[in-house]
Amino acid sequence: MWSLMRRWSTEETHVPSHLDEGEDQDNNPRRAATLKDGINDVYTPMIRTLSPFRPPPLDPVILHGYKDSTPAGSRLLTTVVAEEIRTMVPERLRITEDWRLVYSIEQHGTSLTTLYQKCRQYEGMRVGFVLVVKDQEGGTFGAYLSEYPHPAPSYFGNGECFLWRASTLTSLPLPPSADTTYLTRSTTLAPPPRSGASTPRSIDTTPGIRFKAFPYSGLNDFYINCETGFLSVGSGGGHYGLWLDDSLDVGHSATCETFGNEPLSDAGSKFSVIGVELWVIGA
Numbered sequence: 001m002w003s004l005m006r007r008w009s010t011e012e013t014h015v016p017s018h019l020d021e022g023e024d025q026d027n028n029p030r031r032a033a034t035l036k037d038g039i040n041d042v043y044t045p046m047i048r049t050l051s052p053f054r055p056p057p058l059d060p061v062i063l064h065g066y067k068d069s070t071p072a073g074s075r076l077l078t079t080v081v082a083e084e085i086r087t088m089v090p091e092r093l094r095i096t097e098d099w100r101l102v103y104s105i106e107q108h109g110t111s112l113t114t115l116y117q118k119c120r121q122y123e124g125m126r127v128g129f130v131l132v133v134k135d136q137e138g139g140t141f142g143a144y145l146s147e148y149p150h151p152a153p154s155y156f157g158n159g160e161c162f163l164w165r166a167s168t169l170t171s172l173p174l175p176p177s178a179d180t181t182y183l184t185r186s187t188t189l190a191p192p193p194r195s196g197a198s199t200p201r202s203i204d205t206t207p208g209i210r211f212k213a214f215p216y217s218g219l220n221d222f223y224i225n226c227e228t229g230f231l232s233v234g235s236g237g238g239h240y241g242l243w244l245d246d247s248l249d250v251g252h253s254a255t256c257e258t259f260g261n262e263p264l265s266d267a268g269s270k271f272s273v274i275g276v277e278l279w280v281i282g283a
Contacts, residue, residue: 059097061086063082063101065100065279067107071106074104075106081140093127093281099130102119103118103278105248110249112230112231115149115248115276119149120150122280125148125282125283127148127283128144128160128281129278130142130143131242133244133264133275135267135272135274138274139267140166141253142264143161144160144164146160151226155221155235160216161223162215162259163213163234163259163264165264166209166211167209220235222256223258230244231244235258236257237257239269241255241259241264248273250270250272251272254269
């Protein structure tokens with residue numbers, strides 16, 4: 001402490017020779033900054049401007065691949081959930097706004113073999129994959145895969161992988177004291193009010209999303225394990241983080257060491273599969 005104080009007390013404040021004592025200090029920012037260096041006066045920091053190298057905002061995610069005949073209820077991934085997943089993917093893929101559907105049960109049938117076949121075209125490419133699963137409870141969850149899923153004799157992938165789940169939050173009811181005389185319920189399909197007509201107050205019925213991600217814990221390297229009979233992501237402690245059978249009909253999810261996740265399905269450790277999709281990013 002003494003040496004620090006000594007440095008403060010012995011450090012000289014240099015005043016340029018071309019500034020004489022009679023010069024107007026208010027009109028000279030260099031002179032004012034010298035006198036307000038924390039020793040001669042209260043320190044006043046310089047005003048900083050925004051960096052010109054600040055990256056521009058990202059364009060919204062665009063989901064490609066759904067057929068016009070695919071019902072809205074059978075489309076598992078929404079742009080809202082995709083944007084949440086996007087914040088977790090590697091930087092090189094985060095700037096990519098075009099996500100492309102590789103496989104879905106609705107459009108390609110129920111077969112893990114078909115899923116593997118459609119992924120072969122991405123072998124050796126530096127792309128990422130988003131696996132989306134829907135269970136009988138209506139829950140949506142899945143995984144981000146750093147490599148394309150394919151049968152292999154051992155685990156593969158890297159620490160970029162993670163598990164995730166998305167839950168729907170319904171709006172809270174109004175308190176009993178709220179004035180509901182002129183309230184109407186509105187949906188996204190409601191037509192706009194006529195010109196000149198008064199706009200009644202409305203209740204926003206759009207559900208919110210609670211998104212949870214479970215990144216790599218570092219405890220083991222059991223990222224992705226695929227065989228002809230199953231697909232799994234994460235393992236350890238005798239449990240799989242996410243496991244799907246070859247018919248994409250039954251799944252398992254439990255806490256695993258790879259990601260330290262909670263069970264992804266509200267149905268429990270075992271659930272029935274209603275839908276599966278696989279998306280590619282960066283292709």
